[in-house]
Amino acid sequence: MKKIIISLVLMITFFxxxxxxxxxxxxxxxxxxxxxxxxxxKILIELDSMPLIRINVENIDFDEIND
Amino acid sequence: xxxxxxxxxxNEYLVGIPKSDKEExxxxxxxxxxxxxxxxxxxxxxxxxxxDPKKIARDVRNELSSSEQFELKSEAIETWVALKKFSKNIxxxxxxxxxDTFQKEKKSDFSKWILISLIFIIAIIILNSPFLxxxxxxVLVYIIYKYFEEDGKNNxxxxxxxxxxxxxxxxxxxxxxxxxxxxxxxxxxVLFFVWFWFSLFWGVVSFFITSLAILISGIAVIxxxxxxxxxxxxxxxxxxxxxxxxAGLGLVTLGSLFMAFSQWIIKIFFKLSKFYIELNRRFxxx
Numbered sequence: 001m002k003k004i005i006i007s008l009v010l011m012i013t014f015f016x017x018x019x020x021x022x023x024x025x026x027x028x029x030x031x032x033x034x035x036x037x038x039x040x041x042k043i044l045i046e047l048d049s050m051p052l053i054r055i056n057v058e059n060i061d062f063d064e065i066n067d
Numbered sequence: 068x069x070x071x072x073x074x075x076x077x078n079e080y081l082v083g084i085p086k087s088d089k090e091e092x093x094x095x096x097x098x099x100x101x102x103x104x105x106x107x108x109x110x111x112x113x114x115x116x117x118x119d120p121k122k123i124a125r126d127v128r129n130e131l132s133s134s135e136q137f138e139l140k141s142e143a144i145e146t147w148v149a150l151k152k153f154s155k156n157i158x159x160x161x162x163x164x165x166x167d168t169f170q171k172e173k174k175s176d177f178s179k180w181i182l183i184s185l186i187f188i189i190a191i192i193i194l195n196s197p198f199l200x201x202x203x204x205x206v207l208v209y210i211i212y213k214y215f216e217e218d219g220k221n222n223x224x225x226x227x228x229x230x231x232x233x234x235x236x237x238x239x240x241x242x243x244x245x246x247x248x249x250x251x252x253x254x255x256x257v258l259f260f261v262w263f264w265f266s267l268f269w270g271v272v273s274f275f276i277t278s279l280a281i282l283i284s285g286i287a288v289i290x291x292x293x294x295x296x297x298x299x300x301x302x303x304x305x306x307x308x309x310x311x312x313x314a315g316l317g318l319v320t321l322g323s324l325f326m327a328f329s330q331w332i333i334k335i336f337f338k339l340s341k342f343y344i345e346l347n348r349r350f351x352x353x
Contacts, residue, residue: 004324007323008324010316011317011324014313014316014317014320015314015317017313018310018312018317019310021307021309021310021313022306022307022310024306025306025310026306027307042303043303043304046299046301046303046304047304047307050295
């Protein structure tokens with residue numbers, strides 16, 4: 001039981017930290033919680049240049065996501 | 068239980084243990100019997116002193132395996148052995164009845180029932196038709212009705228037997244009654260329970276596979292994030308990679324939790340299956 005509680009607490013902590021890093025990356029605007037188009041595009045292009053990752057950035061419609 | 072039966076049962080429960088260890092254990096127990104015989108002890112006394120083969124196998128598995136998996140493995144093996152024994156009993160019962168039918172060249176009402184039931188079960192399995200299942204339910208209800216009717220008659224006859232000393236006919240009727248129970252049991256299980264059991268079994272298996280998939284994907288995300296952090300020195304994507312790394316850690320923890328939970332479910336599932344098989348066995352033997 002102790003192990004399960006520790007695992008649960010660890011899991012929630014990891015996901016929270018992950019969320020904080022995600023917010024810190026600037027993809028989401030903090031004032032209106034919309035996707036920051038230019039920032040997101042930059043990040044996705046950088047990620048696309050990495051091995052094993054293939055993202056078709058041109059086909060992503062950020063306006064539709066914001067709607 | 069005889070010596071040969073004890074050793075055979077022990078051999079069955081020792082599934083999964085290395086061959087050399089298994090042979091050594093069996094030889095050890097044979098040695099126990101030899102020593103016991105020299106001391107003029109009967110097989111039953113020796114077996115009583117040695118204990119239950121199931122427990123012996125469990126202890127051996129516990130000693131040989133250092134991990135916590137041994138209990139789950141033991142549950143699975145014990146369920147398998149119980150199922151094997153139960154199906155063997157049913158198969159032997161049906162075979163004896165069919166043999167009797169052909170040897171005596173006269174088909175009793177009951178033997179006909181067994182043959183019809185077997186053909187019916189095979190037809191249901193092959194056709195898997197809802198209509199046949201419905202017919203099966205009707206047949207099952209009729210057999211249960213007939214069984215209770217026969218049971219009532221037997222009880223009446225039993226009292227007569229005591230006064231009129233007709234023991235032989237009574238035993239024959241009780242044996243036929245047992246076989247009725249086998250047919251009821253097989254029909255009920257094939258019509259209802261087997262499908263339910265399989266769906267539960269695959270549900271449990273898919274839950275285990277899902278847990279494993281979450282765990283592996285988490286590990287993959289962590290490995291990739293570490294690789295990306297080392298190889299890329301771009302401040303724009305650093306936060307996203309760190310976010311991925313922690314999400315991976317979260318996934319690994321979630322996967323581990325699911326794995327532990329699925330193992331617990333599998334253990335419960337095997338325990339319930341074993342209990343159900345035991346209930347069936349009791350129903351037939353009662």
